Amino acid sequence: MTDRLHKLRLAAVNIDGVLLGDTFSPLIHRFVTRRGGIYSADVERSVFSQRQADAGRAMAAAVPQTLTGEEALAAYFEERAAYLADHPVEVTEGAGALLRRLRAAGLDVVCYGGLAKSHFDEHLGAYAGLFTPPHYICTNDVRPGLREITAHFGLEDGQVLFIDDVARVAEAARALGAPFIGRPSRFEHSHQAELMRQAGARHLVDGLDEIDDALLRTVDEEATAGTLWPTRAAEPVPTAG
Structure with missing residues (x-):
């Protein structure tokens, strides 16, 4: 220029x-839908570019299971580690x-x-x-x-x-x-x-x-x-x- x-x-x-x-969209979609939740724009709005603690609470609220925000966040990062083993960050x-x-x-x-x-x-x-x-x-x-x-x-x-x-x-x-x-x-x-x-x-x-x-x-x-x-x-x- x-x-x-x-x-x-x-x-x-x-x-x-x-x-x-x-790598976040596919993982959060899978986290929500595999637990019986509905993936929507509202879910994305409540999770994306939020503090991790807030995102964990939002993911817990998005599924019909009894999860604390801390439990949801821990489960997400466990699933993320497994996902990245097969789908490395590029x-x-x-x-x-x-x-x-x-x-x-x-x-x-x-x-x-x-x-x-x-x-x-x-x-x-x-x-x-x-x-x-x-x-x-x-x-x-x-x-x-x-x-x-x-x-x-x-x-x-x-x-x-x-x-x-x-x-x-x-x-x-x-x-x-x-x-x-x-x-x-x-x-x-x-x-x-x-x-x-x-x-x-x-x-x-x-x-x-x-x-x-x-x-x-x-x-x-x-x-x-x-x-x-x-x-x-x-x-x-x-x-x-």
Whole structure:
């Protein structure tokens, strides 16, 4: 990119579902349906991008069994370990190229997510040189964490581009007037794309290669002009199913 961006200074990129493959949607769907629950947009809203303790309580509430939040969370992570033994975490196609494009555009880049930094080190350590220190920010205690990430770098709302796979982050970005690009899950039962559209997100991509120089310029222009979000975006409405 030859023309420097005017407003954007940092790209904050979510780890699971963006830079790494989505292992959460299939597992939570299986957790709920195998226990007789109904997987819905409301379930996704109550579980995704929540603190682990809150997500555990939501998963327990989503099934017709007597489970505490702690029990549901423990069962989920046990099932996750077994699932990952057969379905290892993979770096998303185009992740490295995306990180290089973001840096070439003059942006600092940080990764964030709800798991510990060891998760980042294990799966994205080879790309650490493309991130700005501290490289990864765990947001489990401050979900969804947009304010905290922005403040950590001493920036203002509107200067940080968030790239995420969860609509709750889009809603938080809209509330702050922050730039957002959604990369919703391809999982067949996922409701995130529709929930992002309901939140007023303008920029949804299927692959990371779609986040190119032209899209970065468009988002930067919208951030500069203050037109990132529709002035009367429809409030998110839970989707049945």
